[in-house]
Amino acid sequence: MSEDAAPAHGTAEWTQTPLGSYLLEREQAYFDKAVADIFGYNAFQMGLPELELLRASRIQLRCRVAPSGVPDMRAELPDLPIASNSADLILLPHVLEFAQHPHQILREVERVLMPDAQVVISGFNPYSLWGWRRVFHRGRDFPWRGRFISLMRVKDWLALLGFEIIGGQMACYAPPSRQEKWLERFSFMESAGDRWWPIAGGVYFLQAVKRVRGMRLIMPKWSDRLAPAKPLAASAQKVREKEEALTARTIKQ
Numbered sequence: 001m002s003e004d005a006a007p008a009h010g011t012a013e014w015t016q017t018p019l020g021s022y023l024l025e026r027e028q029a030y031f032d033k034a035v036a037d038i039f040g041y042n043a044f045q046m047g048l049p050e051l052e053l054l055r056a057s058r059i060q061l062r063c064r065v066a067p068s069g070v071p072d073m074r075a076e077l078p079d080l081p082i083a084s085n086s087a088d089l090i091l092l093p094h095v096l097e098f099a100q101h102p103h104q105i106l107r108e109v110e111r112v113l114m115p116d117a118q119v120v121i122s123g124f125n126p127y128s129l130w131g132w133r134r135v136f137h138r139g140r141d142f143p144w145r146g147r148f149i150s151l152m153r154v155k156d157w158l159a160l161l162g163f164e165i166i167g168g169q170m171a172c173y174a175p176p177s178r179q180e181k182w183l184e185r186f187s188f189m190e191s192a193g194d195r196w197w198p199i200a201g202g203v204y205f206l207q208a209v210k211r212v213r214g215m216r217l218i219m220p221k222w223s224d225r226l227a228p229a230k231p232l233a234a235s236a237q238k239v240r241e242k243e244e245a246l247t248a249r250t251i252k253q
Helices: 018-035 102-112 129-136 151-160 180-185 188-196 242-252
Strands: 042-046 061-066 087-093 113-124 163-171 203-210
Touching (some): 018 163, 018 180, 113 129
Antiparallel strands (some): 163 203
16 A cells, blocks of 8 residues: 555544544634535545545535545545546645655646635644654654644645645644643643744644636737739820820829
């Protein structure tokens, strides 16, 4: 199985922990709000098939895609069996930081999305308390074994692929403690985070639109009419007879 897939094994178990529930509550709230006003025919959630992040979407066909677990469609994310220009919405919940080639996944997303369709991404912020926890954490459990990607890098990748950022948010400012009492004690940081340290959230969200710039050829304005012929100047002729002189004078006038 390719590593360019979903997050890691044990994700479902981790979401049942106090820290996992703390993260899931904020992620679910953001995705519910982001997808509620997006319309279309086909929506796909890439990765984390155990979560229903498309539950608030009004799109009729909603499909969870992952290489393992219990998705609606099993597929490797860098090589999606989905037609080009067919999706109206794609969610990427913590997919890029667990992929060996994250930029290739974004290329595949760009291929699948229709023009003016949207992608919503969530990722762990390396420049946060969660990022520091990952540096000093030893182990292979979720989410610390992922390679956290900075928000600016993801924005650069999206810009290179022709996406336009239309929304985003930070969340999970509290220290990533395993104990619920400490998460509750630092709950004040959640409301103050956007004001006092807006770039230090443990998780970031990005919402982008695929833009396709058309090309318009400016052609010269050709005229179907031919240029009018210039009138020929009358030349002096030698008139021999009176009748010819009268005719020549009439034509000259």
